Amino acid sequence: MKLAEFYGGIELYREEKMVYAKLMTPHRVLSTCRSSAGGMHDDLMYLYNHQSCEPAGCHMNARMCRLAMESPEDYRREVADRHNLPFQKCATLGTAANMNNAAICHERFCDLEVVTICTGGVEGNAGRAGDPASYYEPQDDSAKGQKDRGCNMRPGTINAMIFINRELTPGAMVAAVITATEAKTAALQELEVPSRYSDGLATGTGTDQIAVASELGGNALSYAGKHSKLGELIGRTMHDAVLRALAMQNGLTPASRCSSLAYLERLEIRQQELCQGIGEFLSRDNANLFEQNFSNIVNDPITVAAVAALVHLRDKFLWGVLPESCIHEVLSLYGAQVSAAVSGKTSRSYAYMQILSALKVSLDKDAFLEFVFQAFALGFSEKWSCPECDVCEETGFPG
Incomplete structure (x- = not known):
């Protein structure tokens, strides 16, 4: 099925598990294709993005997926x-994402046009540049075991094909990839996508792929950075296409990320663990009440804002922006904001800070999560009670 045609130079089609572009005019292509069609070429006619497996389950080891990893030429x-x-005239991108969830974004400025088509999934394979890795390609067979472990890569990939109706110099082609990559990371940052390999925010996935095609002819553009209109159009189309693709594939939207869990999940905490952890510092009745109203509490915008601040302040300490000597005061102060948001009693913020300051405060993941549990419990224990009468007896917090 033909999806669209742009600037008289490309036609986009979707067939079965593939979206492909037919280059109607000569284009210069730079791609991450792992076959001989990868790198830079001026003689390709097609670019395609192919779903080689399902995004979950043992099907990840299906024949086509393994062929893509082990024999890219045969896969192509x-x-x-x-x-x-x-x-011979095709460059290949591979993914587990559904091709019906491909997002197409088109922008123009004067006679300049940029089209980006993107698929994406980040639930299993999102990562932060520099996270611990396992895949290694040895120079010989002496470390074959290290290479074989790459076959266990998790599904989840952001693939993009970018088309430009002007010729770009080879250097500008590389700059276009840089700009597109930054735009992708900006989109992930806005969605608070967590790395699945560390407790940091994701900058992409472990298997992201890209192809940039620029139409040959005329004066070649030499710059695709953020100060250029070309860079602006690349950035906007890539950013928007990533957001739309993730909304369709994973249900990730700005509204869906208005949740305390969105900020805490990169610390390897899920709903059940969060509910249980908070419940340990509540009476049985209040723990049951909290569990029954979990979503309303953790998705409350004021509570989300307080949790977001607390988690990002932990980042600031880990990155060395804030001095370690201030950890106790800062986390107690902002933990009190979580308690006040949950209870709805902002006038009690100072009292909450005093109570939390008597607790163990640490950047260690488990200790930090326990502190978050206690901040939630402190606020919820007062939400429906008289604080002067009940809170210390209810929770066991120091008075």
Whole structure:
């Protein structure tokens, strides 16, 4: 099925588990394709993004997925042959994302046009640059075991094909990839996507791929950075396409991320663990009441704001922005904001800070989560009670 045509130079199609672009005019292509079509070429006719497996389950080890990893040339040939495309003229991107969730964004300035088509999934494989890795390609077979472990990569990939109706110099092609990558990371930052390999925010996934195609002819553009209109259009289309693709594939939207869990999940905490952890500092009745109203409490915008501040302040300490000598005061102060948001009693903020300051405060993940549990419990224990009469007896917090 033909999806669209742009600037008289490309046609976009979707067939079965593939979205592909037919280059109607000569284009310069720079891609991460792992076959011989990867790198920079001026003679390609097709770019395609192919779903090689399902995003969850043992199907991740299906034949096509393994072929994509172990024999990229054979993978390219087989996919192209299935769709009657000349494999020698194709560059390939592979993913587990559903092609029906592909997002297309188009922007123009004067006679300049940029089109980005993106698929994405981040639930299993989102990562932060510099996270611990396992895949290694040895120079010989002496470390083959290290390489084989790469076959266990988790599903989740952001793939993008970017089309520009002007010729770019080779250097500008590379700059376009940099700009697009920054735009992708900006979108993930806005959604608070957590790394699945550390407790940091994700900057991408472990298997992201990209192809940039610029139409040949005329004066070549030499700059695609953020100060150029070309860079602006690349950044906007990539950013918006990533957001739309993740909304369709994973249900990730700005509204869906208005949740305390969105900020805490990168500390490897899920709803059940969060509910249980808070419940340990509440009476049985209040713990049951909290569990029954969990979503309303943790998704309250004021509470989300307080939790977001607390988690990001932990980041500031870990990054060395804030001095370690201030950890106790800062976390107690902002933990009190969580308690006040949960209870709705902002006038009690100072009292909450005094109570929390008597607790153990640490940047260690488990200790930090316990502190968060206690801040929630302190606030909820007062939400429906007289604080002077009940809070200390209810929770066991120091008076």
